[in-house]
Amino acid sequence: MAASLPYPTPDPDPTQDFQxxxxxxxxxxxxxxxxxxxxxxxxxxxxxxxxxxxxxAARNGxxxxxxxxxxxxxxxxxxxxxxxxxxxxxxxxSCRLKLKxxxxxxxxxxxxLDVFRAHDVRWFLYNGGNDSADTALKVSQLAAEYDYPLxxxxxxxTIDNDLAVTDCCPGFGSAAKYTAVSVREAALDVAxxxxxxxxxxxxxxxxxxxxxxxxxxxxxxxxxxxAPQIILFPERAYDEAAFLAQVVVVVKRVGWCLVxxxxxxxxxxxxxxxxxxxxxxxxxxxxxxxxxxxxAGRVKDVLGHKVHxxxxxxxQRSARHIASKTDLEQAMAVGRKAxxxxxxxxxxxxxxxxxxxxxxxxxxxxxxxxxxxANHEKTMPxxxxxxxxxxxxxAARRYLQPLIAGEAYPPFGRNGLPDYVVxxxxxxxxxxxxxxx
Amino acid sequence: MAASLPYPTPDPDPTQDFQxxxxxxxxxxxxxxxxxxxxxxxxxxxxxxxxxxxxxAARNGxxxxxxxxxxxxxxxxxxxxxxxxxxxxxxxxSCRLKLKxxxxxxxxxxxxLDVFRAHDVRWFLYNGGNDSADTALKVSQLAAEYDYPLxxxxxxxTIDNDLAVTDCCPGFGSAAKYTAVSVREAALDVAxxxxxxxxxxxxxxxxxxxxxxxxxxxxxxxxxxxAPQIILFPERAYDEAAFLAQVVVVVKRVGWCLVxxxxxxxxxxxxxxxxxxxxxxxxxxxxxxxxxxxxAGRVKDVLGHKVHxxxxxxxQRSARHIASKTDLEQAMAVGRKAxxxxxxxxxxxxxxxxxxxxxxxxxxxxxxxxxxxANHEKTMPxxxxxxxxxxxxxAARRYLQPLIAGEAYPPFGRNGLPDYVVxxxxxxxxxxxxxxx
Numbered sequence: 041m042a043a044s045l046p047y048p049t050p051d052p053d054p055t056q057d058f059q060x061x062x063x064x065x066x067x068x069x070x071x072x073x074x075x076x077x078x079x080x081x082x083x084x085x086x087x088x089x090x091x092x093x094x095x096x097a098a099r100n101g102x103x104x105x106x107x108x109x110x111x112x113x114x115x116x117x118x119x120x121x122x123x124x125x126x127x128x129x130x131x132x133x134s135c136r137l138k139l140k141x142x143x144x145x146x147x148x149x150x151x152x153l154d155v156f157r158a159h160d161v162r163w164f165l166y167n168g169g170n171d172s173a174d175t176a177l178k179v180s181q182l183a184a185e186y187d188y189p190l191x192x193x194x195x196x197x198t199i200d201n202d203l204a205v206t207d208c209c210p211g212f213g214s215a216a217k218y219t220a221v222s223v224r225e226a227a228l229d230v231a232x233x234x235x236x237x238x239x240x241x242x243x244x245x246x247x248x249x250x251x252x253x254x255x256x257x258x259x260x261x262x263x264x265x266x267a268p269q270i271i272l273f274p275e276r277a278y279d280e281a282a283f284l285a286q287v288v289v290v291v292k293r294v295g296w297c298l299v300x301x302x303x304x305x306x307x308x309x310x311x312x313x314x315x316x317x318x319x320x321x322x323x324x325x326x327x328x329x330x331x332x333x334x335x336a337g338r339v340k341d342v343l344g345h346k347v348h349x350x351x352x353x354x355x356q357r358s359a360r361h362i363a364s365k366t367d368l369e370q371a372m373a374v375g376r377k378a379x380x381x382x383x384x385x386x387x388x389x390x391x392x393x394x395x396x397x398x399x400x401x402x403x404x405x406x407x408x409x410x411x412x413x414a415n416h417e418k419t420m421p422x423x424x425x426x427x428x429x430x431x432x433x434x435a436a437r438r439y440l441q442p443l444i445a446g447e448a449y450p451p452f453g454r455n456g457l458p459d460y461v462v463x464x465x466x467x468x469x470x471x472x473x474x475x476x477x
Numbered sequence: 478m479a480a481s482l483p484y485p486t487p488d489p490d491p492t493q494d495f496q497x498x499x500x501x502x503x504x505x506x507x508x509x510x511x512x513x514x515x516x517x518x519x520x521x522x523x524x525x526x527x528x529x530x531x532x533x534a535a536r537n538g539x540x541x542x543x544x545x546x547x548x549x550x551x552x553x554x555x556x557x558x559x560x561x562x563x564x565x566x567x568x569x570x571s572c573r574l575k576l577k578x579x580x581x582x583x584x585x586x587x588x589x590l591d592v593f594r595a596h597d598v599r600w601f602l603y604n605g606g607n608d609s610a611d612t613a614l615k616v617s618q619l620a621a622e623y624d625y626p627l628x629x630x631x632x633x634x635t636i637d638n639d640l641a642v643t644d645c646c647p648g649f650g651s652a653a654k655y656t657a658v659s660v661r662e663a664a665l666d667v668a669x670x671x672x673x674x675x676x677x678x679x680x681x682x683x684x685x686x687x688x689x690x691x692x693x694x695x696x697x698x699x700x701x702x703x704a705p706q707i708i709l710f711p712e713r714a715y716d717e718a719a720f721l722a723q724v725v726v727v728v729k730r731v732g733w734c735l736v737x738x739x740x741x742x743x744x745x746x747x748x749x750x751x752x753x754x755x756x757x758x759x760x761x762x763x764x765x766x767x768x769x770x771x772x773a774g775r776v777k778d779v780l781g782h783k784v785h786x787x788x789x790x791x792x793q794r795s796a797r798h799i800a801s802k803t804d805l806e807q808a809m810a811v812g813r814k815a816x817x818x819x820x821x822x823x824x825x826x827x828x829x830x831x832x833x834x835x836x837x838x839x840x841x842x843x844x845x846x847x848x849x850x851a852n853h854e855k856t857m858p859x860x861x862x863x864x865x866x867x868x869x870x871x872a873a874r875r876y877l878q879p880l881i882a883g884e885a886y887p888p889f890g891r892n893g894l895p896d897y898v899v900x901x902x903x904x905x906x907x908x909x910x911x912x913x914x
Contacts, residue, residue, distance in 0.1 A: 069669070072670070073665075073669045073670065075662075103672060103673065128662050128665050128666065129664075129665025129666050129668060129669045130666075130669030130670070131669070133668075133672060134669045134670055135670075135672055135673040135674075136670070136673045136674045217893055220893070220894060221798055221895060224894060224897065225512075225565050225566070225792065225795035225797060225895075225897075226791045226795055227566075228564065228566025228567075228899075229567075229795040231566060231570075232506070232510045232567030232568070232570050232571045233510065233567070233571055233573070235540060235570060235572055236537065236540065236572040237573045259893075259894065260894070330770075333770070348790050348791055349788070349790065350789060351786070351787055352787060352789065352792065353785050353787040354667065354675075354785055354787060355659050355662065355663055355789065355792075357666065358663055358665060358666040359659070359662055361658055362799070366893075441892055441893070444892075445892065445893040446893065447886070447889050447893075449884070449886070455878060456657070456696075456801060456803075456878070456881035456883065457658060457661060457696065457697070458658060460661065460665060462665075
């Protein structure tokens with residue numbers, strides 16, 4: 041085209057980019073980490089780089105923003121950014137810190153604005169669950185109050201799958217796949233041993249208020265005798281007698297029984313079953329318990345069966361080696377969209393997953409107002425839990441199945457271990473006075 | 478060649494096979510199952526089929542042989558046999574049943590011979606650990622005493638890696654890989670959360686008498702600050718004060734601490750730390766504990782840190798999805814060799830792994846006398862444990878590293894789950910009177 045112009049056009053100056061928006065994008069990770077939150081970070085950095093926007097990452101979530109502990113992602117190589125997408129954990133550090141209302145925590149919010157001003161932060165992306173959506177919303181309200189031009193975007197993440205509006209939460213699908221695969225594998229073990237050894241196996245799934253991960257275990261089998269034969273949901277009151285009676289029925293029919301229990305199950309009076317522990321051991325020391333240990337103990341004491349139980353704990357949310365491809369794609373999609381929304385000035389929104397079809401599974405990412413997400417908690421629909429309370433329905437399967445579909449293995453080294461990237465987290469020079477959170 | 482003969486040779490009769498050895502090969506699985514014991518079974522069946530030898534599998538190990546509950550593997554399709562190689566658990570059922578001496582359990586041994594006679598069993602392959610090697614040895618002695626022509630071969634299997642003579646045990650490498658990968662992943666989680674949440678994480682590894690799996694966790698990191706910063710071995714007396722002091726040192730230096738504890742650690746008086754539990758909860762119920770729960774409780778009580786812990790239990794030995802390729806290859810190699818040894822009449826032997834080079838890793842399979850394997854237990858060499866008792870040495874790394882090398886993913890279905898095969902375990906018609914074990 042240039043050749044047809046009447047005069048030669050100058051080569052573009054590579055040191056200048058007229059499309060570069062002014063300002064800095066601040067990204068931070070919050071709450072319990074997942075197998076794919078770093079994939080979201082990877083997508084955020086890649087999308088911002090493509091638009092020549094500088095990205096700072098707060099160290100340890102909002103805490104790093106308060107402390108002015110900021111990591112300059114421009115020092116990361118393209119390979120490091122790419123490797124983030126297959127690395128579990130929270131590469132920039134996360135935190136559990138819920139800010140109170142604007143008035144109650146005004147000093148903190150004002151400090152945040154000081155830090156944002158000092159580094160010309162114009163876009164703030166907070167990657168987390170309910171509390172983080174709430175924080176992002178409040179920061180945007182404060183910025184408006186102080187006339188500071190800031191676009192706040194909440195980026196969804198939680199293995200608990202309990203965020204409102206979004207059809208599912210990045211991080212859940214991978215934890216769900218870990219759960220379903222682990223339960224299927226353990227079931228084959230218990231089945232093989234049951235004649236002379238373990239008859240009942242209890243698997244404790246994360247989920248203090250919502251039974252999504254326990255439900256995902258239900259994908260491990262479909263037939264009447266398939267494990268898990270019993271699932272206990274926090275959405276249903278735990279009734280010990282009914283539970284033990286069901287174990288008896290299953291062991292009689294199948295020869296063994298695999299129980300999946302949500303850590304958050306409560307009795308009819310609302311007391312957490314996990315708190316039934318907290319006793320003392322034979323040396324008078326505090327004994328930490330948990331739901332699975334308690335249930336296994338009851339099965340052993342009352343029914344006399346040999347029991348085993350597992351508490352996967354953090355393993356279930358960091359198992360990047362068995363991540364769901366669907367989950368990974370969604371985690372990256374919300375990261376890209378978050379940058380797009382932010383740069384387009386869409387304030388106080390969250391990119392959410394919208395499901396348009398179960399089978400074939402189709403989804404898109406749309407913007408939802410943070411006000412609709414923050415401080416809401418999505419529990420399992422009643423229609424997802426079987427009438428007897430011990431399993432999932434076909435509707436639950438239709439919902440859950442696509443979320444664990446596809447494998448997305450990390451690359452492995454010759455040493456047999458995944459090639460996970462660890463960032464050095466060096467922070468840039470502080471410009472403001474020290475601040476102790 | 479036929480054309481050059483002075484007269485035409487007849488086509489071989491496809492219904493006849495002159496190379497078919499007479500008799501039946503009986504295969505059985507014993508003890509705790511692994512991610513790859515079915516791979517050994519798959520190799521046994523394939524090797525026997527190639528030599529036109531009929532394979533019966535005892536249901537639930539030696540118990541099925543006693544009960545005359547025998548599965549005819551010739552009804553399995555080639556695809557099923559192949560799929561066995563990527564299916565965890567024990568497809569024919571396993572058992573925990575240790576036979577006593579020939580004199581003490583003579584009735585059982587004679588019953589075994591009756592069953593062997595009834596089904597023309599000429600080769601007996603028992604796939605298990607120490608106890609199974611002992612059983613195979615005793616059965617061979619009995620057969621000799623009764624002049625019954627039988628070749629007994631023990632086939633090694635155990636995630637505990639505690640069999641004598643063999644350099645390593647099929648099943649261990651995959652559990653070791655699961656352990657190292659899980660610890661590396663959990664470490665990234667804890668590192669991200671440590672500023673405001675969990676500071677100490679405790680991982681409980683299987684291994685009642687030998688610390689092999691706990692040692693394998695050491696592969697998760699190599700640097701001074703890498704997890705696991707503390708490993709507790711059953712080969713060293715557990716000293717609570719020294720342990721807690723080390724946690725303090727690590728948390729101060731690293732900011733957090735990941736502890737891997739073998740379930741079998743004992744104090745200086747030889748008492749299992751796991752037995753420190755067994756107390757009562759606040760409702761007066763038996764509280765099941767475990768080493769990780771105990772250690773986490775002590776760290777919480779004495780040091781005041783927020784703790785999390787995990788008890789992977791059966792997940793670590795059934796995790797075929799993260800099996801070691803090396804382990805899988807060895808599991809199949811010992812299966813093939815067991816058939817070869819058996820048909821060659823090598824009695825009372827076990828195919829064992831012989832390591833000929835660490836790097837590049839090279840190994841072969843040789844025959845070892847069962848007398849050298851049975852009832853011996855291989856603990857970790859002292860030179861594999863660091864002087865301070867809290868980690869592994871370079872020698873341990875050289876030994877362990879090759880065992881977790883390579884990935885061997887099972888095929889996954891479109892539903893996001895591994896395509897594991899489940900056999901129906903139908904048994905052939907009994908010819909002897911019923912027998913109750």
